[in-house]
Amino acid sequence: MAMPKPQSSTFREAPPNIPNIFTAAESNDVAALDLALTFYDVNERDAIGMTPLHYAASTRALRAINRLLEHPNIDATLADQFGRSAATVAFQCWAELSDDIVDRLNPVCYPWLEVHRS
Numbered sequence: 001m002a003m004p005k006p007q008s009s010t011f012r013e014a015p016p017n018i019p020n021i022f023t024a025a026e027s028n029d030v031a032a033l034d035l036a037l038t039f040y041d042v043n044e045r046d047a048i049g050m051t052p053l054h055y056a057a058s059t060r061a062l063r064a065i066n067r068l069l070e071h072p073n074i075d076a077t078l079a080d081q082f083g084r085s086a087a088t089v090a091f092q093c094w095a096e097l098s099d100d101i102v103d104r105l106n107p108v109c110y111p112w113l114e115v116h117r118s
Contacts, residue, residue, distance in 0.1 A: 014039045025052035025068065028061035033068070042071040049080035050089070053105075057090035060101050069108060076108035085109040 014020070014036070021040040024032035033052070043051050053076060056064035065086075068074055079085050084092070087105035094101070106113070 021052050022046060022050075022055045025064045026055040026059045026061060028056070028059065028064045030063050030067050033064055037071065042068060042074050043078060045078075045080075048082070049078075051078050051080075051086070053078075053086040054080060054084070054089045057086040057101055057105060058093045060090065060094055060097070062101065062104070065101065065104060069104075074108075076105065077111065 017035075018039045019029070019032040019036045021033070021036035021044055023029075024036045036052075040052075045051055053065065053068050053074065055061075056068060069076065076086060080089075085105070087102050087109040090101040090105060
């Protein structure tokens with residue numbers, strides 16, 4: 001259920017040895033993601049405002065999600081132009097199958113909510 005990768009006007013074409021950050025995130029390829037992060041901003045946006053975290057959430061790429069959330073400059077609260085957080089994208093793509101991803105993302109996508117599961 002891969003998301004399309006439209007290019008934004010600010011998207012920089014990487015050198016041939018650097019993977020596309022969106023592809024690396026959605027394919028759960030942490031090694032490629034680490035390499036992509038040497039060139040791209042962790043909060044890079046596509047034409048509709050989706051970030052690598054949105055792409056990883058759209059495919060339930062938990063290893064990529066965890067790697068992105070470890071990055072010191074990640075802003076997990078970013079929404080795309082439709083107002084969707086990465087947690088919302090995960091739920092829209094996978095419904096109940098995304099519970100583990102949504103549970104991981106909700107505290108960082110919506111830090112102002114103080115709802116905690118026990």
